[in-house]
Amino acid sequence: LLxxxxxxxxxxxxxxxxxxxxxxxHDPGEHVLKTLFRLHVKMxxxxxxxxxxxxxxxxxxxxxxxxxxxxxxxxRDYFSKFGEIRECMVMRDPTTKRSRGFGFVTFADAASVxxxxxxxxxxxxSKTIDPKVAFPRRAQPKSSSEEK
Numbered sequence: 331l332l333x334x335x336x337x338x339x340x341x342x343x344x345x346x347x348x349x350x351x352x353x354x355x356h357d358p359g360e361h362v363l364k365t366l367f368r369l370h371v372k373m374x375x376x377x378x379x380x381x382x383x384x385x386x387x388x389x390x391x392x393x394x395x396x397x398x399x400x401x402x403x404x405x406r407d408y409f410s411k412f413g414e415i416r417e418c419m420v421m422r423d424p425t426t427k428r429s430r431g432f433g434f435v436t437f438a439d440a441a442s443v444x445x446x447x448x449x450x451x452x453x454x455x456s457k458t459i460d461p462k463v464a465f466p467r468r469a470q471p472k473s474s475s476e477e478k
Contacts, residue, residue: 388463389436389437389438389439389440389442389443390434390435390436390464391409391434391436391437391443391446391461391462391463392432392433392434392461392462392463392464393432393433393434393435393459393460393462394432394459394460394462395431395432395457395458395459395460396431396432396454396457396459397429397431397454397455397456398428398429399429399455400420400433400454400457401420402418402419402420402433404454405420405454406418406435408452408454409435409461412445413437413438413441413442413445414437414438414439415436415437415438417434417435418434418436419433419434420432421433434464435461446461447461447463
């Protein structure tokens, strides 16, 4: 992050030529706002070159309430009407190999997630399913029961 902040400040001379805090023309608040804006622009530049091979965390969905009979193929068939699917999986118990009743679908385009969410009711294999945007575990705050 410090490297990105350095990039944001680079080129405008703000590190080397900013006035002293007592300078009547120096406004620390304005300096911070300008630096944050440059940081935002630099971060946008850095992320604009990402290809579709790198999945946005917002293109992945958690699908809850699956029937025990739902297969990855039937899950793919259902959600393919909303857009191109990169990955589709039904989670299974490692011991019994039985479905755990949920899965994940990763779309090629995050706009497909919006299409899924715009539809109020989803039914697959005679069961109402509950699709939600999936967030990486590390991005979710820990609950008090998980903390030691």
